[in-house]
Amino acid sequence: MNNKDLLIELGFEEIPSSYLKPGIETWLDVLMKIFKKNEIRYKKADYYFTPRRYVLHLIGIEEDTEIKTVEITGPPVSIAKTDNGWTKAAIGFAKSQGKSTEDIYFVKKGKNEVCALKIEKKRKGLDEILRENLVKTVEAIRFPKTMIWENSKFRFARPIRWLLILTDNSVIEGVELAGIKSSDFTYGNRAYGNKKLTVKSIDDYFNLMEKNHVMVDQNKRKRTILEEMGNIEKKNNITILKDSDLLDEVNGMIEYPVVLLGQFHNQYTELPEKVVTTAMKQHQRYFSAVNGNNSIAPFFIFVANTDQNSSAIISNNEKVLKSRLEDAYFYYEEDLKIPVEERINIQKEILWHHDLGTIYEKALRVSDIADYLSKLLNFNYDKKELRDIALHLKIDLSTNMIKDGKEFTKLEGYIGSVYAQKLGVNAEMAKIIMEHNLPRFANDRLPETDKGAVFALADRYDTIAGFISKYGIPKGSKDPLGIRRVANAIIEITVDRNWHYDFMAVLMQAASKFDDNYDSHNIYDFFIDRIINFAQNENIRYDIINAIAALRLTDIYDIILRSRTLYRYRKSSEAEFNSLVTGQKRVANILKNIEISCDINPALLIEEQERILYNECLKLDGIIESLLKKRNYTEILNEYFKIRPTIDKFFDDVLVMDKKRELRENRLALMKFLRKLFLKVADFSQIVIEGEK
Amino acid sequence: MYFQDLIFSLEKYWTEKGCVLSQPYQSEVGAGTFNPATFLYALSRKNWNTCYVETCKRPKDGRYAENPNRMQQFTQYQVILKPAPSNVQELYLHSLESAGIEIEKHDIRFVEDDWESPTLGASGLGWEVWLDGMEISQFTYFQQLGGIELNVIPVELTYGLERIATFLQGIDSIFDLQMQEGIKWDEIYKEAEYEMCVFNFDQSNTQMLFKQFENYVNEVRRLLEKGLVFPAYDYVIKCSHTFNLLDARGAISPKERGNTILRIRNLSKEVARLYLEKQVNHE
Structure with missing residues (x-):
């Protein structure tokens, strides 16, 4: 047995930062699977990456190439040998192991006597395994975009330029990949100076990297960056905003981190803060910093x-940033020359969407929806005020800052809010302008004020109604207009605010502006699908939502409240919950395809258990009605649990499908009553029990 | 180092590496890629190395000569190397050195940027090159030209000459670029820049341009039917520039914008296809 270390370095032209980590993780994973298949064990596997290299470092590989003898068993003797000698089965068995029938001997296996052979087995060496598989492992790496660059048409994120394979003190040369051969060199x-460096051993490799200003370990680079940032903070009395995505991106763009501090003219701190930070981050990948009082500091990192x-x-x-801030400042000054009233009027000339009218027209629609929705929510808003707000929501769409179509476009809503305040609009309205745009992306923050939320919803109901009327409900994976995202936001906001209202009514009110025939059934299902998606974040399974949606409820938050209760019960007392479901499945099954027109006739309840069940149902009916009004689903479920033994007992003692028609129909009517009581919360029969189809 | 010296040094460097010195195209183009020396020759030839200056017009980018770093006309240096040499990044960096940039004294970076020309159906993977945070070049391994997947991959290097020259002269403004002893950029170009902006944004004849656009489209089709690739391609270039002018005027709605780009791309693709077909027949 031999203990070896292995280091593989794949050198390439700069690969996009975001590709690096997922790529090398797949590579290591695939290589590990090949090791496992070949029964190669190792103590530790590390990976490192920079924009120009992937490094896999495996420590303590047990290489076992000694010859071992193992016994392999084959067909039973009864099949292998007849009076005429060896059968085809025996000959085939020997041949498959590279032996002849002369080598066969018999052993006991269980009750049978079977053929056996002694085989000398030699495991493959590391060298051989790498030569056979390394190319395959590199091919297995997936990137968002790949290219070709040489004759063999190997696909990778960027051209591969060198390959270095080291085991302890030796180099494995000649492995061919993408038009190059593994050799004994790397680059600094x-x-x-991009020095070409000859490498003799793994230790040598790490020494050379350090000497030639390559910090291969991404974690060490990140620590260095943070450390140097800390020093800069102390020295300059500022706090650097260490945006973690930016930090990871930047860390994948360098091999040797040197953190530097630049300055810009104080004048630019007058710009809206996010304009400054966006100008820095978006293109230049600069970090921004704040002073002690949390205001933007005229520094970039x-x-x-x-x-050097x-x-x-x-x-x-500094010059580059200055020119970018200069452009932003130019926009800012130009934009503020136009008063708010004029901005509102400009909206009459700008299309919001080519099929859905101008921004102004949208604002009028949104105002009506906001009015309708706020009435459903019992807010006493002034209709005129709502219209006024609606006309201000999108004043930034006509500004240079947003129209530019580049980095600042992402600041929609924020720019509107900041400009509105600068131009004398009151603070409440400015806040609504910002909030109506929330959430802008998954896990973004949500509106904090009622009015902000009302407009965030109204704007989205209008968008979704318009898009669906023109383009239909998105199907499959295609959703170029992002209709699903809009529906997700509606659900998020509604639940976040604990608002109860009829979402289908709002949607139909919004849709009425587009005078089309609405397939409300499909739209409802589309929303339920989004609610299922939302509930997944709380680990609530789809079948619970489907069971509730079977009642065609149109109060999003109420659906979520019910589902949370069901989820909690399923989690805390699964067995009881399941038996409740099973009971309801049974009831639903009995009632399947049966029309029951008669009412329950108490005089016909001749069995004791059916009388008990009937009386308990009557009692439950009253209790549930009052609990439903309070939306106390927890208590209702407790009641369901209480009646469950009675139901079980009923089924034990009473045959529903009695031969006598009047008894049978009376019992079916009782079943229908029972089912109706449960259907007040959800159709429990639709819940899926594990292990059941 | 005057502006023209930058051109001289790149010209010397790349011609010594074996590039054919091509000439700027005589028609209005938005990038050196439009020049037939790139779009057609990089598509058809197995070996093709060329370099040239290209004057680029992007009407929408003008700022009435008010912003010293954004204008509707600027100068590119374009290099095509096909097949892409394996040391092309080194060659590129040495070309900067030959122009007087001490590369070891600066922070030079190859930053992800996959370039695409929607009207030419051309796209590739590569980078924008940063010199101390300033974007000075576009570096692209073409994968497609005229919608046709390439078998032999050319690399395109595009230098933004004004930016590099301001860097070399240590100034902030293109207006102040020294073109030759005692003469600056603004003395030669500023007036034209302003007038072109007025034309692009306010005075171009939209009706005429729309008519011209349709005429050009028809002309491409007619010429393609006659099997005349180069003249047909000339009219594709005219289509593209006319579209850019209309776009700068805001005369094209967002929806139409996509449609028009698609129409031009389809013409580019047909030119590319016919061109390759004719090449095969020659062989």
Whole structure:
């Protein structure tokens, strides 16, 4: 037995930062599977990446190439041998193991005597395994986009330029991949002359990397960046906003992190804060910083790939940022020259969407929906005020800052809000302008004020009604207009605010503006699908939502409340919950395809258990009605649990399908009554019990 | 280092590497890629190395000569190397050195940017090159031209000459670029820049342009039927520029915008297809 270390370095031209980690994780994973298949064990597997290299480092690989003898068993003797000698089965068995029938001997296996052979087995060495499989493992790496660049048409995120395979002190050469052959060299950091370096051993490799300004360990780079940021913070009395996505992105763009601090003119801190931070982050990948009082500081922090000539690098970066801020400042000044009233009027000329009219027309529709919705919610809003707000919601769509179509476009809503305040609109309205745009993406924050939420909903009900009227409900994976996202936001906001209202009524009110025939059945199902998606975040399974949706309820928050209660019961007392469901499945089954027109006639309840059940149902009916009004689903479920033994007992003692027609129909009517009591919360029979089809 | 010296040094560097010196195209183009020396030759030839200056017009990018770093006309240096050499990144960096940029004293980065020309049906993977945070070049391994998947991959290097020159001269504004001893950019170009912006944004004849656009489209079809690839391609270029002018005027609605781009792309694709067909017949 032999203990070895292995290091593989794949060198390439700069791969996009976001591709790096998922790519190398797949690579390691695939290689590990091949090791497992070949029964190769190792102590530790590490991976490292920079924009120019992937490094896999496996420590303590047990290489076992000694010859071992193992016994392999084959067909039973009864089949293998007849009076005429060996059968085809025996010959085939021997042949498959590279032996002849002469080598066969017999052993006991269970009750049978079977053929056996002694085989000498030699495990493959690491070298051989790598030569056979390494290319396959690299091919298995998936990237969002790939390219070809040489004759063999190998696909990868960017061109592969070198391959280095080291086991302890030796180099495995000649493995062919994408027009190159594995060899004994690597390259140093491009910023320090891109030196070609010959490598002799794994230790040598790590030494050379360090000497040539390549910090291969991404975690070490990140720690270094944070450490240097900390020093800058202390020295300059600022707090750097360490946006974690940006930090990861930047960390995948360098091999040797050097954190530098640049400055910009104080004048630009007058710009809306997010304009400044966006100008820095979006293109330049700069971090911003704030002063002690949490206001934006005239500094930017960036990570260079070299520690040479820092002062020139800083001043050049300052020039670049200045020109970007200058452009933003130009927009800002131009934009603020136009008063709010004029902005509102401009909306008459700008299409919101080519099939759905101008921004102004949308604002009028939104105002009506907001009015309708706020009445459903018992808010006493002034209709005129709602219209006024609606006309302000999208004043930023005509501004240079948003129209630019580049980095600042993402600030929609924010720009409207900031400009509105600068131009003398009251703070409440400014806040609504910002909030109506929330949430902008998954897990974004939600409106904090009632009015903000009313407009966030009204705007989205209008959007969804318009899109569905023109383009239909999205099917399959295609949803170019993002209709699902709009529905998700409606659900999120509604639940977040604990608002009870009839969402189908609001949707139909919104749809009435587009005078089309609405397939309300399909739209309802579409929303239920989105509610299922929402509930998944709370681990609530689809079947619970479906069971509730079977009642065609149109109060989103109420559906969620019911589902939470059912989920809790299923989780805390699964066996009882399941038996409740089973009982309801049984009742539903009995009632399937049966029309029951008669009412229950108490005089015909001749068995004791059916009388008890009837009386309990009567009692339950009253209790549930009052609990439903309070939406106390927990108590209702408790009541269901209480009546369950009675139901079980009924089924034990009483035959529903009695031969006598009047008894049978009376019992079916009782079943219908029972089912109706449960259907007040959900159709329990639709809940799926594990292990059941 | 005057502006023209930057051109001289790139010209010298790339011609010494074996590139044919091509000339800027005589028609209005938005990028060096439109020049037949790229769009047609990089598509058809197995070996093709060329370099040239291209004057690019992007009507929408003008700022009435008010922003010293954004204009509707600028100069690119375009290099095509087919097949892409395996040391092309090194070649590119050396070209910067030959122009006087000490690459080890700066933070040079290859940052993900996959370039695409929707009207040409051309796309590829590559980077924008950063020089101390400033984007100075586009570096693209073409994968498609005229909608046709390429077998032999060309690499396209595009230098933004004004930006690199301001960097070399240590100034912030293109207006102040020294073109030759005692003469600056604004003395030569500023007036034209302003007038072109007035034309692009306010004065272009929209009705005439719409008519021209349709005429050009028909002309491409007619010429393709006659099997005349190069003249047909000339009219594709005219279509593209006319579209850019209409777009700058805001005369094309968002929906129409997509449609029009698609129409031009389809013409580019047909030109590319006919061109390759004719090449095969020659062989």
